[in-house]
Amino acid sequence: MNNKTQDADASAMKTGKDYWLSLRDKADTPEYRALVEREFPEGTVELASSMNRRTFLTLMGASMALAGLTSCRRPEEEIVPYVSKPEEITLGNALQYATSMPLGTENYSLLVQAREGRPVKIMGNALDAHTGTASNVWANASILGLYDPDRSQMALANGAESSVQAFVGAWTPLFAKYAANSGAGLALLVQPFASPTLQRQLEAFRTAFPAAIVATWDAVSDANQFAGHGSAFGRPLRAVYDFTEADIVLALDADPFGTEYAAFENARGFAERRRVEKPDDSMNRLYVVEPSLTQTAALADHRLRLAAGRIPSFTASLLHAMAARGLAVPASLLAAAPADKSIDTAWIDAVAEDLLAHRGRGLVIAGRGQDAFMHALVAVINSLLGNNGSTVRYTAQPFANESDPASLSALTAAMNASKVETLIVLGGNPVFDAPADLDFRGALTNVGTTVHVGLHRDETALACGWHVPLRHYLEAWGDISSLHGQLGVIQPLIEPLYADGISDAEMLALLAGGTLQKGFDLVKATWQQLTPGLTDRAWRGILHDGLLPREIVFEAPAPSIDAVAAVLKPALFTAPALSADNMEVTFRLSPAVHDGRFANNGWLQEFPDPVTKLTWDNAALMSRSTANALGLNDGDLVRLNCAGRETPMPVWVMPGQAEFCVTVTLGYGRKNGGRVGTGAGFNAYRLRTSKALFHATQLTVGPAFSTVPMACVQDHHGLDLEKMAREGVQERLPQLYREATLEEYQKDPEFAKERVEMPVLRSMWKDHEYKEGHQWGMSIDLNACIGCGACTIACQSENNIPVVGKKMVLNGREMHWIRIDRYFSGEDDNPGVRIMPVGCQQCEMAPCEQVCPVAATSHDEEGLNVMTYNRCIGTRYCSNNCPYKVRRFNFYNYTKDMPETVQMAQNPEVTVRFRGVMEKCTYCTQRITIGKIAAKRDGRALKDGDITPACEQTCPTGAIVFGDINDPESRVAKEKQRDRDYALLGELNLRPRTTFLARLRNPNPKLEAK
Amino acid sequence: MKTHALIAAFEHPGALLDAAVRVREAGYTHYDCHSPFPIHGMDDAMGLKRSPVGFIAGGMAALGATIGFSLQTWVTTSAYPLVISGKPMFSWQAYIIITFALFVLFGAFGAVFGMFGLNRLPRLHHPIFHSELLAKASDDGFLISIEASDARFNEEETRAFLASIGGTHIELVRGE
Amino acid sequence: MAQIFPEWVNKVPGRIALSGGILVIFVIAGIWYYGSPEYTDVGYQPVQPVPYSHKLHAGDLGIDCRYCHTGVEVSAVAMVPPTQTCMNCHTLIKTDSPKLAPVRESWEKGTPVRWVRIHKVPDYAYFDHSAHLRVGVGCESCHGNIAAMEEVELAKPLSMGWCLDCHRNPDAHLRPLDEVTAMGWTPPANQAERAAAIKAQFNIKPPVTCSGCHR
């Protein structure tokens, strides 16, 4: 949508409903259906065409520069003002509203920027002490989810268009019936949540229908942990880690900085202990044991690859090694958990000694994929080491309704036994993601009345009799509770885009109470209960802040060793040997599309997996030697067979994968995933059973029967580098990515600058001096970067970066302005991982500028390397001459066929680029300009931190620092003073404004020597 | 129809060269030697001065170079100075190539159009084209034409003179 | 060989060269004049749905620009006023003027008045009203003397070159803040000194590089 016609947008908002009704009609055309049915939607390029106004004008603008060659006057354009203007809106100025995003039981406190009543950008809410302005990939991308044109827009009743009102009509007699029989025959399947209002409604439902079945299901959850902690503590508690206190961290098949819960806070705490500012600062040490390389392992000081099924053996061996070194481990425990001598004993001994040397300052974490007994055992180990209460505490999340896979099994059993007459699926997509052995789709056929309430007309919606559209969280009222007990209000920031729909709170209230109530009233009522005596003024304050800071006290109960020992059995610690005939499969949540719920989000589909760098696809990850043993290569399409269940999946060779261990990512292979999600990847849920939700053995891999082109943003084409090229990469890596061990750093704090023999950096001319005014610069701390990629998506959202589709990515044309480079070093089997965010480095002596024949890229007064899209003729010479290859070219008109709703997600402060134009990171020049104007308007001086680019703002660990390098007091100037500061390819004398702080590792000397 | 010129053919380039000397020595000034290719030594034989084309080309080349250099200097230092790659506004090294290109371009224009100008070309109609003999110069004819406008021109005498220096196929060309 | 061309043909090349030269000069001059925004844009005066007179309201009645264009000092866009603003007065004054019928209709039915845009910079150029108004650039500098216009027309070319002229040398356009909305303003004799003072006061360094306007 056009930034110059805010007035017009405003009126569109006002008459929003009619507008969207007509769009819905449009969306039902045969072309649209054909699109949805296509196997491989190739991104935007080939979608049905209609030139949008903005791009048309971009073109016109250029041709009008020919000025008057046409005799006609300019096209007439209308200004459509408000009839009566809403008080809070000042046209042209952004407004920020606080709200929260729920994801399972996770809570993201957000600040949403809105333009003329239309949310355009999501940021973290600085008032949330635990996350600050940070947010993650999913939160950032959820803005696109709001404008998803494939979101369900109207209720369906047996496939025919219907309405929420009609559903209310249909529910009323059922309500009466079940109210009378206590709910016998009624079942409710919900997704996990942590919400006072939803919890209250669910209680009301249970009270109204005591005989009804209530199940909670999410494909990936921490149920194992609850079960394990249930046996250790007698209660299903959740572990909360304090990384700031931990000197030694051991992650057992865990990804605490990646896809597991509380990842921001974990990463933040971890990074704090890595923010080494001077040589005598201390630093933590991270050990990782896992079957498949995770984002967490990329940060590890030591990593051991081990099949998921053997992690218990490792843990037992560790326990024995610690016992041998003086840890008082009860004999019952040692007997129940026998050691496994076949695992690298030197490694185990080193970890054992390290943990023992840091009692109370160590931390052992079991991943959510590990079985319940492992969580119990780990709780005991932490307790024995004295870490309990120091680095790890426990809590039950307030108002949380956690996922319980057993409840889904019970529900399906009841359905199959025809004990369920009416099933209501509130959110989620169980037909797609329920364990394959439950055959949820088949079970549905035994239920008389099935109701699905969801955002999309997905697999479950089509399998149910009723489908009721759910409101997106940005257009509904709700509330939320965090792990820390902080309460947040979810507020609608926009009138619902589609007239027909219902929020989850409203739905639950309807089910429990039989009448349709307003979401706002439900939430307000809950909060009046929560905070007795809530005044209007206080309520407005809460709505303004979006949250009510509250801290619950975490507990540190002692685990019952006897109870844990009773759970453990030696049989649990003997994993069968893996071979080509009996491989292990592990299931992983997608860092992009989650469990499949974000499959129709183009930004996320095109988001490169932080470790594999794959986009638009998942794959069967296996090690080089496993692939060789099976005679397979990248992109080979094979059939994975796990105990009789089969799914096709392309192979991707992944360094660091345990032998005969295949890892697959969930969430792909949607059949009714919308125009973007349908057909992307392959469905791994087909292999997943309720007994083995995270890892299973008995996997066999069939021969290749086809190939799939895999869109990897690095090593495009899955190009296997020749030996010569591999050596070349390894040779230059120490210069590009500078790192040292803590010890080396202490000996030589200036090591980063000495990694390259620098010539004298002198120019043959008098250099331009950037001394006046603000001079912008950036510093990226490689020691703090966890490679999560939130910056990539935040940037995409802020800067209107188009999604180009799989075909284009395959051709090396992805558009991300800031990418996360990932390199492997060392051995293929267990490589070191190097992660480095690279955007435009804003070189002072930018090589791109001098080669542009039309001066479309040049420097501004503040040292920015600016790119003027409307001047660009597209020679691509600048990109060729950029040593960082951060410039991106619009090979096609990528926004040509952007659906109107998606256009609403565009940031009006940034030009939408037309075909044939080069683009790149600008340090968010629009934010700089707006920040400067705002300061001038208010008559104040800009201060450090007033202006933050989207990447810095969203970075969970504060690895990115931006500011005025001309101000010696600014954070960035200080960062750049640090001894670890270095410029990527600094020897080229381009004087990049972005510099990096070299990474430090803290290896255990005992293991390093080996 | 008035008389334009007398035109005569000679056997070969050598004969033409000799004849040219004779014509000059006889005091004729409005005459020309026509040949299918330039004949070495003919300028001396006819007593012609060196062509000024070189000066025209040289002057134009200098003009081109000046325009090129000053345009670039003006644009980058005065019209719209932009910081490009941190280099000085006045980057004379970078201007050399375009300066040189315009030097050559203008020089070539000077040479070609200077030559056309000096030769009064294009001139599609010329009385000499009434001559039947002239076309031989396209092929293998070596001709001398003496124009009637010459002070010494006398149809009879000149005809006899041409014959005396070896001219054959003597033709009277009549203009309009 | 015979004469191929008649004698008059000899004059043709010269004439072609001459007329070609003249033609080229005319074409260049034509493009220069007719192609420039001074010609193509300045004077654009479309018919508006309501014959609103700025001369009457801003000139004769002396209503300040900011009464209606409320965004001008606080936002990038000056904002065309909502119907509500019109009705503030016109519920009392000229309540049945036929000229105001579209406004009343808008107010009653809640449908906006669809004005025709006159002042427009391209989509890729970002102009911020507040940034200019707050440092003393008068409305008139870009819009002309609106108070003298019965119906608004485009007074300035709004081209990039025109913007740059002022960004490079803003002195003639800087006023004390309380005079920014004044129309028909003539610079005082000591404008140079006053401009220097205003520049110092607001630290005015108008950007002349690309990022000043393009994002």
Next chain:
Amino acid sequence: MSSVNTTTVKTATAVLEEAPLVQGGLTFNGITEKVSGIVEKPTPPLWWLLFGVALSGTLVLGGAIGWLFYEGTGIWGLNNPVGWGWAIVNFVFWVGIGHAGTLISAILFLLRQKWRTAINRFAEAMTIVAVICAGIFPAIHVGRIWIVYYMFPLPNQMSMWPNFRSPLLWDVFAVGTYFTVSFLFWYVGLVPDLATFRDRATSKIKKVVFGALALGWRWGNRQWKNYELAYLMLAGLATPLVLSVHSVVSTDFATSLVPGWHTTIFPPYFVAGAIFSGFGMVLTLAIIARRVFHLENLITLDHFEKMNKIILVTGSMVGYSYIMEFFMAWYSGNIYEVFAFINRGFGNYAWAYWIMFTCNVITPQLFWFRKIRRSIPIMFMLSIFVNIGMWFERFVITVTSLSRDFLPSSWDYYSPTIWDIMTFVGSFGLFFTLFLLFLRFLPLIAMSEIKGAMPEADPHHYGHAHDEVHQGGAA
């Protein structure tokens, strides 16, 4: 100079004298008849056949460009590291081809190499056509073709000017100048021959057309005097120009910092390569034209042998450069530089490198043998190899360097699409279309110049002593 001296000189030169340039006892008239006859005789069916093929190639080019304009540069195989692909390769290739024509017409003219007269017209025409083909590519390869005029210094309402520091802008001026000067040079040379056509013309149309094109040339020495000096001036200007053009083209690469591009050796190396490839193309075309139009007496084996020697020399220079590049990379000790060159020889595009090396360095060495220098089938084949090799040279430089530059994270592999191929093939169509039109309608051998280079054209040939002339001249 006495007649005795003249005889001495004659005797002395007889030893050094090479075989006559024009064979078969052709007279001035014979040359006129031979060359004019080609145009005057009815169009041979073979010409129609070739023209048909070439014209369809041109249509393919038009189609490919049309689709390009409609869809954007995305239809090509370009990607992020490889921003320049076949379009730029073709551009450099065609510009290089053009160089032989100017070299033959200008440099050999200044060096008084009379043998040039048999092939210079033809080579110049090839230059112009090749530069037309070349000029297409920089124009169409840009993303927004409709504003390509931003590259010209035109006053505009944006107050914007082009960036004179950009080698691409230098290209615009250098190639534009090159085309203009080559065209003027060619046309000036054509004027006397057009006058011959005019004088021989039989139909009214031909008379008017050739009459107008000949501008009223009268063969008079008063015209020849200015003409000769202008021609000399043009040769003098074109000589540094031709050397500069490919040097400027090489700065597109040499002034960048891409390893494999950033090389000071490029200007001379590119010029040598250009002459090399240009002679290869002249040879290919001359062999065909000689055969088709029976020009054996005008374009002799000696001409071919001389060209083959130039190919041998320039091929060796190019080969030297290839080796020197490796040496300099190794000597620099810069890991990116070293890698760029090892990658050329042994990386993902090694196949292209070795095609290039074989065709440009190894096979031309066969020209050390006189027999091969004078064997038409073998030299024809080798000339085609030269063209293939030189196209690959540009491919190797452009694509290999870009595909793997500094940061391995951005490395990618470039492959052309059908549209790249169609555009390239189509450019050959255009080349041959224009060239065949030239062959059909214009004198493909410079009659006037070749006559002037014959011994019979020298007044001394007739045994005449010119003492008096010289005295007269001095008087």
